[in-house]
Amino acid sequence: MSALAQQLPAGVEIPEIPWAAISPELTLFGAGILVLLLDTAGERRRSASAIALVALLGIAALAAIPGEAAPVVVALLIGAGVVQLALTLWLHTRPRLLGAVLTVLAFAATIGIAAWQYQAAANGGPVATESLLADMVAVDGVALFTRFVVAGAGIITVLLGFAYLQDRRIHRGEYYPLLLLTATGMTLLASAADLLMVFLGIEILSLALYVMSGIARRDMASQESAFKYLLLGAFSSAFLLYGIALVYGATGTTHIATAGAELADPATPAGLVFAGIALMLVGFAFKVALVPFHMWTPDVYQGAPTPVTAFMAAATKVAAFAAFLRVFTGGMEQLAWIWVPAVSVLAAVTMIVGAVLAVVQDDLKRMLGYSAVAHAGYAAIGLVAVSDIGTGATLFYLLAYAVMSLGSFGILTILERRQRKAIAIADLRGLGQRAPALAAMFALFLLSLAGIPGTVGFIAKFGIVRAAVDAGLVWLAVVLVVSSVIAAYFYIRVIVAMFMDEEPAHLADLPVPPASAASTGVSVAAVAVIALGVLPPAVIDLAERAATFAG
Amino acid sequence: MSVPAGYYLILAAALFSIGAVGVLIRRSVIVMFMCVELMLNSVNLTLVTFARINASLDGQVLAFFVIVVAAAEVTVGLALIVNLFRLRASTDADQVGALRA
Amino acid sequence: MTPVLAQATEGGAAELWTFIIVGAVALGSAFGLILMRNAVHAALMLVLNFLAIAVLYAVLQAQFLAVIQLIVYAGAIVVLFLFVLMLLGVSREDSLTARVPGQKTMASVLGVLLFVSLAAATAGPFLGDASVCGSEEALTGTGDGVPCLGLAAVNAAEGNLRGLGFLLFTDYVWAFEVTAVLLVIAAIGAIVLGRRQEDPSELVEPGSTVLPARRGSGSAATEPGAGPTDADEGAATETSEATPSEGEERT
Amino acid sequence: MTGLAEGAAVVAPAGSPAAWAWLMAVVPLVSAAVLLLVGRRLGRAAPWVAILSAGFSLTLAVWAAVWLAGREAAERTVVHTVATWLPAGELEVDWAVLVDPLAVAMSLLVTGVGLLIHVYSLGYMEHDSDIPRFFAYLNLFLGSMLVLVLGESLLTLFVGWELVGLCSYLLIGFWFDERPNASAAKKAFVINRVGDVGFMIAMFLLFGAIGSLSLVEVLPAAEGLAGGTLVAVGLLLLLGATGKSAQIPLFVWLPDAMAGPTPVSALIHAATMVTAGVYLIARMSPLYVQIPEIGLVVAAVGAATALVAALIAVAQNDIKRVLAYSTVSQLGYMFMAVGVGAYSAGIFPLLTHGFFKALLFLAAGSVMHAMADRGDIREMGGLLRDLPITGGTAAIGTLAIAGFPLTAGFFSKEEILAAVADTAGGEVILAIGLVVALLTAFYMARWFALVFLGPRRFEELDHPPHPHESPLSMTLPLVLLAVASLGGGVLNLDPETGVLAGWLAPSVVAFEQTAAIIGHGLLEAIAIVLALVGLAAGVLLFRAGPREVSASAAPAVRFAQDAFRVDELYRAAIITPGHWLAVGLTWFDERGIDGAVNGAGRATSGLATAGARLQTGFVRSYALAVLIGTVLLIAGLVGVWMAAGDGIVLTGGW
Structure with missing residues (x-):
């Protein structure tokens, strides 16, 4: 190492690798590769697993050299390796189950690490911020909070998908690695301190999601959704990239905080500033689905396999918003006067259009897709508030939305298994009689999405409204309220179908959905909806303290 | 007489706009993808120009990453198109429109 | 690198002529790309465009990128495009008429608007003689027409390649590592979507249960041995593609 | 002026009924949850669980009334905080109860009539197949109504406000074998939501102006509010009240709500929930006293409603x-x-x-x-x-x-x-x-x-x-x-x-x-x-x-x-245009980008175009939307910049 350093020209420094800070990404990525390897190893899974264990030991030996936390890291790695070997020995004839279990463990480990970092970073106050790895990685509240949500959503997604994928004969070995890799992309995006990392994060998470949307190769709907998502995603990321290029041109850097400060300098050419902001906005607005960049959302949500849709709705949104927040609220705070009006208008239009269009949908996934559009508009209000309160409100909103959407899409996976087709509102008639628990939970999620008090949806909306009022954006709060009244109509429509319509004969013949892993996942979401709705202080506190950006 | 940097930027903007228009007017999904590649390339040209303007190599590094991303995107995109073609026997974007209200 | 290009990088009249010729080629090939009806021709136009851009890279003191552009884009990506075109056998004439009339007009108008705004925004500050390469002095107007070196000094110090290398493995090391994820995904994606035949035994867990389609139709679990076929894959969503070519003939 | 209008609230002494008043609402809510979850297993005991919890609430309400009556008039406004609900910086909303004469009077009515109707339902619903669910809803309603009445902050009040609307909706639709019930339920829910918009916006305005939602803080501060805010809040609260209390223009849901079981009509749609609007306005009296002219509007709305409804009733x-x-x-x-x-x-x-x-x-x-x-x-x-x-x-x-x-x-x-x-x-x-x-x-x-x-x-x-x-x-x-x-x-x-x-x-x-x-x-x-x-x-x-x-x-x-054909009027004036707006927007969203483009050419292209326009879901249309959005966004930002004037100094070629 020192020999290498001597060859470096003056002024070139090799950055220190902060293993602890990037360990969630490493965990997810490593688990992804491991699951992929174990799957492709075929009959030789046991030996492959043993090799992986040896490799882990090697890495552990490497990690043992530097740093104070080395013993912890080494112990964790060795422990993980042993667990993985034991699992392989036990489950080597059931590769999908092995993959699913390892995936859940990896997500759980990510939550654990994030909680540990959170603990280390915050002792009751705001989460401390760090900019690491040559200012590429931001370890701050927004990043840590996003890791929680993404990993939690990952666990529930695995639960939702197992039986569903099995039924549709699309339970492919690559599914779990892709899930882990897209989650890697999300955590990377959320902790990006540099516009380049933002771009790479978006690309990683999107690329994996494109493939996951199209994982049902024989299903035209799935292929179509993947195709639309990919083409439009590539199209919009070209705009984002152009915006990044202009920011680089104007400031000579892509580091978010530095570039943000430079952009606000009056000496910076105005044209570059405006075009750069506008083009980056296009990229982010596309990812979080603000009107008029939302059009892919209903199609992709409808066509993709439902567990994938659930993950997309829950996790992608939070990761994309985390980056959105970091770049705009965090980095370009001083330029708020330029972009706040634009984003406010986008948010307002999004809220109304999303809610209005959802009213006329019959396919439930499509309806929830439009509803996702409306919710993106709500969450964006916290962004334009440009304050810690607003950031906290958006983060909490995204957590709430993740729970609600995982729950409602989870119900749809269960119903789709039962009926073996896409679910329209008419297919829900009489469900309240046939499967009361399921219908009650679905009603709960829908009421929460509608923002009825007692559920997390209400608390989240209230936080947003409070941020808006605080920032003097009362008109946005009013639009939000109007939009949620329109939205109540279509959510209620579903509930009416479930509880107040007679069950048609062809539905009565179907079997009652059995309890499965998916029901567990949905129940967890349901409990969270109530618990966070009635006594949310701890989590709100978490979100508010997470409203910090690494400079 | 040498060339003001702005000329390169104008050329890049032109290529970007042409690419964007191409995505909108072509029906063959493969050509649409090519147009997206053109857009990415024009961004690269912008980055490289700015690298010279700012007298720093960072722009070139960024362009390098963009090339990697573009390659990865093309791989997945073409695999998807091949599979789509197997289902539909067509590469016409206007024939992929079953998902709608 | 040809002597012409090497000279061009020094600035001066050679650079102007290079820019005019190569720029014209780039523009022309770009228009060709979006207007050629034959997809293979379009791909060839794309190669031409990439070559032109590679030349411009060289002029802009990005020698390494120029080479990469040739190898990766012209050499690999476009070949991939052509390969797929040949594989699918769709080299026949492609219609430019949209399903929906007006798309072309609208697209063109928007394209012009986009170009005007982008060009004005980006090029504005860099058009004067002083901003030949937009150095710090040129931007602030202090360095009255001083011949600008741009990256020359940087490239001279370490060489373009070495300089990039140092950057990649120091400041950008994390980004560089992260591209690994991207490439892995690309590989998986190509395999998942491109693989022709599934091995049926891989698809369903032994001993797992599958819901019967109707309550009345026999026992709840299918026998583990009953090999599910690939054809079943789409069964769950058959309805969504019930009438695949509805209205396709109307164009 | 004493009491609430001056913010003179005292903390509930430990062990006093005020400190236990929250149980008045919680016990029926818990009982509702129990009945919903395991009601069927309880069998014939299920109604009695509900009746006992209602009886418990009544007992507590009576105790609170007696206790309050024994105190000095100035000390009759008692607050008890149970738990923190939303800890949010300078705004903190608690789960707190406000026990004062008005709240106690209301809770006596709610629990008293509620208990009687629980008992009555025992006979009335005897032959129904789903008794536990019915009693669960009744209990849920009772609890929610008490949350509304006892809530110490506007937000808690609003929680109750929304929940009683939900219960009303659930109970109207209780017999869902008949289509009218379902549509009546939906109507009640949606119209109530319209009223709730007024409430919510009023709440935001108050919060924005005063920085708190606690009644103890908001009401005394009402005096210092600007005239415009006062009028807006007054009118918006009135809108909220008209929704819940079925006044013009939002009264159409109540007659339809009679599709529900009769005890429900008696409890919710006659005795308790519909009075929430009156309660709200009485509760906000320190605010309305500042704006008597808005009060006259309230009275006029009431008079008009009274007359119209009486004529219809004949x-x-x-x-x-x-x-x-x-x-x-x-x-x-x-x-x-x-x-x-x-x-x-x-x-x-x-x-x-x-x-x-x-x-x-x-x-x-x-x-x-x-x-x-x-x-x-x-x-x-x-x-x-x-x-x-x-x-x-x-x-x-x-x-x-x-x-x-x-x-x-x-x-x-x-x-x-x-x-x-x-x-x-x-x-x-x-x-x-x-x-x-x-x-x-x-x-x-x-x-x-x-x-x-x-x-x-x-x-x-x-x-x-x-x-x-x-x-x-x-x-x-x-x-x-x-x-x-x-x-x-x-x-x-x-x-x-x-x-x-x-x-x-x-x-x-x-x-x-x-x-x-x-x-x-x-x-x-x-x-x-x-x-x-x-x-x-x-x-x-x-x-x-x-x-x-x-x-x-x-x-x-x-x-x-035909009830003055108000329903038809609404359908013609609001619902139908709203529907067409939605349809139109969908059209514009999913096919209209193209449609708008060729609007001029449509006349000539005729049916062929119409057919083609139905071919939607095209990725290229979506890309077109992205491009339009981009251009608009750039234009918009430049517009903002123009509007801001010399906010930024121009350099370079600009």
């Missing part, structure tokens, strides 16, 4: 719809009272109306029970003989609502009229009030005569029912409510010195009355005469049975029968 033939419109009309009366700032005069009929309207509904339920669920009063008649208890108590209810001297309704109505008479500018409202008094007596007498007097018309039906008196569980509540309807007047025999007025004094701020349009004694006499005339006319005209409508009056009667 022409209705369904046993419950008559009562429903009568409820709307009576609520209008209460709005008149709170509008002119006579809060005790507003709360008083709220209580008495709770008694006699619950009584009338339960009696109607008892009649329907006996008539095998028939509801057309033209097919009834002479039922007094078969249902003596029901008929007798219904007679008391009818007299009370008509304002027959010395009944509870008499005193409450007199107070309202007197209060209006003392208000400057109240002449028209007063006149309407008198007309409504006449109409009320008339349509209630008609209702009673058609149901209980005259020939037994139902014997000529195809399958004549065999009426018999209802079981004790149903008649007992009737008798108790009848006693309350007769004697409820003692609560406030005199508007100034009555028990209720004194009791409520710490909670509400009355307007200063400035005018005297007419002497109180004369007014009283006129009202009595009107009531008697109305009653007599109703009974005499309809004792023999339903009357043929003369040809000249037929259109007017039909118009009234």
